[in-house]
Amino acid sequence: MSWPDLLTRAKPIADATVRYGEDALQIVDVWVPKGRGPYPAVIMIHGGCWQTAVAERDIMNWIADDLRAHGVGVWNIEYRGADRGGGLPGTYEDVARAADLFVTEGSKHGFDTSGIRIAIGHSAGGHLAFWLARRPALAADDALRGADPIHVDLAISQGGLPDLRAGAASVGHACGADAPAAMARGDYARTSPPEMPLGTSREVQFNNDRDHVTPPATGAAYSAAMAKRGVTVPMEVTRGEGHVELIAPDSASWAKQRGAILTALGRSVAAPASR
Numbered sequence: 001m002s003w004p005d006l007l008t009r010a011k012p013i014a015d016a017t018v019r020y021g022e023d024a025l026q027i028v029d030v031w032v033p034k035g036r037g038p039y040p041a042v043i044m045i046h047g048g049c050w051q052t053a054v055a056e057r058d059i060m061n062w063i064a065d066d067l068r069a070h071g072v073g074v075w076n077i078e079y080r081g082a083d084r085g086g087g088l089p090g091t092y093e094d095v096a097r098a099a100d101l102f103v104t105e106g107s108k109h110g111f112d113t114s115g116i117r118i119a120i121g122h123s124a125g126g127h128l129a130f131w132l133a134r135r136p137a138l139a140a141d142d143a144l145r146g147a148d149p150i151h152v153d154l155a156i157s158q159g160g161l162p163d164l165r166a167g168a169a170s171v172g173h174a175c176g177a178d179a180p181a182a183m184a185r186g187d188y189a190r191t192s193p194p195e196m197p198l199g200t201s202r203e204v205q206f207n208n209d210r211d212h213v214t215p216p217a218t219g220a221a222y223s224a225a226m227a228k229r230g231v232t233v234p235m236e237v238t239r240g241e242g243h244v245e246l247i248a249p250d251s252a253s254w255a256k257q258r259g260a261i262l263t264a265l266g267r268s269v270a271a272p273a274s275r
Contacts, residue, residue: 001244012065020097031064031074037110040265041073047123049175052081066249073111075102087182099150118154126160130193133201157205158246159214162222164192174213194225205235210242
């Protein structure tokens with residue numbers, strides 16, 4: 001599947017948009033299921049090589065709509081990319097503020113903010129989902145941690161790029177080396193999950209064998225690195241699909257991810273409700 005195969009489809013629309021800062025990119029799209037709440041919800045983080053010029057949150061609209069149809073709300077975060085005033089610290093500050101806002105404001109949209117909390121991110125967003133899960137383990141006085149960071153129970157990487165050191169040293173990668181370097185600025189212990197303090201969140205990776213941006217070897221390297229630290233990070237590889245299919249609602253790989261989300265939330269893996 002190519003990007004036009006997904007992006008030229010009729011685009012579903014979120015139910016609301018909330019702001020967490022003054023910048024035009026400091027917003028969250030809110031997707032609310034039909035019926036009576038409170039609803040479980042996931043925090044969603046788009047990719048795009050950590051660069052706003054490459055992608056924004058709307059590339060996630062199709063799977064956000066799919067989760068909404070299955071009774072799961074979505075808190076779809078936008079953030080400043082490394083090319084728009086982000087990197088370290090800006091991108092992390094944005095993701096942290098937007099995720100913490102879910103805890104304080106999510107109930108206003110009918111979400112259950114005290115139950116199982118799931119963060120899911122695609123490509124560069126997979127790195128940010130894992131970073132968000134590790135954030136509470138940062139030093140108590142670290143500004144990136146904050147005083148009361150959200151606790152994530154399950155972090156899901158959709159063909160993620162969790163290793164910033166490897167990204168900054170890469171040659172010829174589709175995302176280049178400059179953006180991951182700007183995301184770390186040499187401070188890998190605070191920004192790159194393989195080197196960050198261990199947390200208590202469960203982490204899972206989904207990869208596809210035809211993904212040329214983040215091939216299964218990328219995920220396998222992360223799982224191996226974490227195994228050396230005594231942490232098991234399962235990885236599910238789907239054959240015959242690529243990078244785009246990871247966020248296409250009718251793909252085999254997304255069906256697996258949706259199933260993992262519904263199972264974690266204790267919900268039936270059933271047909272979607274009509275809207």
